[in-house]
Amino acid sequence: MYIKHYDELMRMKQLGDDQKQMQEYIWKQEELFEELKADIAASRLKAGASKKRILSRYGEPTICKEVKDKENITQTCFYRKPSAGIESEIIYLDFDAKGHLVSWQTK
Numbered sequence: 001m002y003i004k005h006y007d008e009l010m011r012m013k014q015l016g017d018d019q020k021q022m023q024e025y026i027w028k029q030e031e032l033f034e035e036l037k038a039d040i041a042a043s044r045l046k047a048g049a050s051k052k053r054i055l056s057r058y059g060e061p062t063i064c065k066e067v068k069d070k071e072n073i074t075q076t077c078f079y080r081k082p083s084a085g086i087e088s089e090i091i092y093l094d095f096d097a098k099g100h101l102v103s104w105q106t107k
Contacts, residue, residue, distance in 0.1 A: 032059040092104060
């Protein structure tokens with residue numbers, strides 16, 4: 001038996017599935033942000049950690065930018081809580097040319 005509007009129903013189902021995946025991604029990013037924030041507060045984040053290790057622990061940053069005017073820092077990456085919008089707390093991580101963590105700050 002063929003259901004009238006079957007294609008439209010399937011598109012709606014796919015949209016619902018996509019929205020669920022997006023929400024799960026946002027929850028995971030928020031969880032990782034809170035872990036980074038807690039590790040900073042507890043002095044568990046250490047200078048010299050590799051960017052690869054940072055990414056595996058806290059996920060991909062919101063954005064990374066090349067830096068040219070700071071001594072020993074070639075890249076700054078920042079993390080923010082996705083659901084907090086423009087008022088979100090931001091954590092900046094600074095890396096050297098070898099990809100090691102040099103410093104960080106929270107704003």
